[in-house]
Each structure stands twice: as C-alpha cells, then as structure tokens.
Amino acid sequence: QQQVRQSPQSLTVWEGETAILNCSYEDSTFDYFPWYHQFPGESPALLIAIRPVSNKKEDGRFTIFFNKREKKFSLHIADSQPGDSATYFCAASEDTGNYKYVFGAGTRLKVIA
Amino acid sequence: EAAVTQSPRNKVTVTGGNVTLSCRQTNSHNYMYWYRQDTGHGLRLIHYSYGAGNLQIGDVPDGYKATRTTQEDFFLLLELASPSQTSLYFCASSDRGLNQAPLFGEGTRLSVL
Numbered sequence: 059q060q061q062v063r064q065s066p067q068s069l070t071v072w073e074g075e076t077a078i079l080n081c082s083y084e085d086s087t088f089d090y091f092p093w094y095h096q097f098p099g100e101s102p103a104l105l106i107a108i109r110p111v112s113n114k115k116e117d118g119r120f121t122i123f124f125n126k127r128e129k130k131f132s133l134h135i136a137d138s139q140p141g142d143s144a145t146y147f148c149a150a151s152e153d154t155g156n157y158k159y160v161f162g163a164g165t166r167l168k169v170i171a
Numbered sequence: 172e173a174a175v176t177q178s179p180r181n182k183v184t185v186t187g188g189n190v191t192l193s194c195r196q197t198n199s200h201n202y203m204y205w206y207r208q209d210t211g212h213g214l215r216l217i218h219y220s221y222g223a224g225n226l227q228i229g230d231v232p233d234g235y236k237a238t239r240t241t242q243e244d245f246f247l248l249l250e251l252a253s254p255s256q257t258s259l260y261f262c263a264s265s266d267r268g269l270n271q272a273p274l275f276g277e278g279t280r281l282s283v284l
Binding site: 064067090092094101102103104107147149151156157158159160161162163164 | 202204206211212213214215216219221227229230261263265267271272273274275276277278
C-alpha cells in the first residue's frame with residue numbers, strides 16, 4: 059500500500075515563529091504533492107502544491123521545500139499567526155493516468171499569541 | 172462556482188443497517204473519491220472513479236461498495252454497517268491531469284450504533 063508519512067502529529071509555535079511540517083514517501087511514481095489545511099468543522103482545502111521538477115514553491119507565507127533524492131518534502135509557515143491553527147495534511151499522487159491521492163495522517167498546528 | 176455536495180450531512184444507523192451516502196459534483200470533473208477521516212489516520216481512500224460506470228479500489232475498501240452512476244454522481248454503500256465504520260466521510264472531485272488537486276465536499280458524519 060502506498061503511504062505518505064507525516065510528522066510531527068502535533069506542533070505548537072508562538073506567533074511570529076516559522077512552523078515546519080514534514081512528510082516523506084517511498085513510491086517513486088508519486089509526481090504531485092499538495093498540502094491541505096482543515097479548520098475545525100470544515101472540510102480540507104488546498105493550500106499549496108508542488109511537482110518534483112521544482113525543489114521549492116512559495117505562496118505568501120507558505121513555502122514547500124522538496125528533496126527528491128531523499129523523498130521528503132516540508133511545509134514552512136513563516137510568521138505564524140493564530141489564524142493558522144488548523145490540521146495540515148500532505149498528499150501525493152502518481153503520474154500514471156491513475157490520479158489516486160494518498161494522504162498523510164495530519165499535523166495539528168497550534169499557534170499561540 | 173465549483174462545488175461538491177454531500178448528503179446526508181449526518182446519519183445514525185444501527186449495526187447491520189443499510190446506508191447510502193451521496194455525492195454530486197458540478198465541476199465537470201472526471202475523478203471522484205470517497206475518503207474516511209479518523210483521528211490518527213488522516214484521510215484514507217475507500218474507492219474512487221474516473222467516470223460514469225468506472226470504479227477503482229482504494230486503500231480501505233472492505234465493507235464498502237461504491238457506484239458512479241453519472242459524471243456528477245458518486246454513491247458510497249454500506250450494506251451491513253458495523254461500528255468500525257463510524258467516521259467522517261468526505262467526497263472529493265478532481266479534473267484529469269496533474270496540478271488538479273481534489274476539491275472536497277462538506278462531509279457526512281456517520282454513526283453506527
């Protein structure tokens with residue numbers, strides 16, 4: 059079974075700090091890596107995504123760093139705000155025409171003011 | 172506006188009961204997915220489909236059937252519900268091709284007593 063491993067399970071940072079969320083995978087056929095955030099009582103929503111042709115993708119305070127050799131990628135949230143408190147999921151999909159998305163178990167982020 | 176609509180939003184049934192969860196998307200997307208979300212496990216893929224009449228097996232299919240009747244409609248069937256199927260169920264849709272991460276519905280909370 060294809061897997062995406064996510065760590066830590068939970069993370070607490072102070073307002074203004076950079077939160078770092080990590081994911082790893084084993085299957086080399088994975089070719090697209092989105093990150094989602096989910097606020098309590100809501101459904102997951104796409105935040106940012108990357109393909110391995112790039113090793114970095116930025117969108118405002120959110121940056122994905124990608125290491126294809128080590129099969130690891132991370133989400134960095136700069137200048138964390140209390141409104142960023144949510145559960146974050148990484149995911150992966152393979153480029154074989156079979157667009158199956160596999161998700162990690164999630165990181166619960168809490169930003170303290 | 173892109174939308175994925177699930178019904179019912181909440182459902183309570185008894186062990187051995189028959190349950191059908193419905194999902195409709197108005198995005199003209201080819202792919203539709205059923206996930207279950209449980210604490211500690213993240214989002215786990217039950218079944219998915221790339222078009223009307225097609226069904227692909229996900230990672231946790233036991234005890235579930237699914238049917239894609241049209242481009243828009245995807246149903247999840249629990250014919251003999253068990254307490255282990257108590258969960259939050261999400262439907263999602265995505266378009267063909269990469270860089271098209273799934274868009275999620277609002278979720279259905281199912282309790283099997």
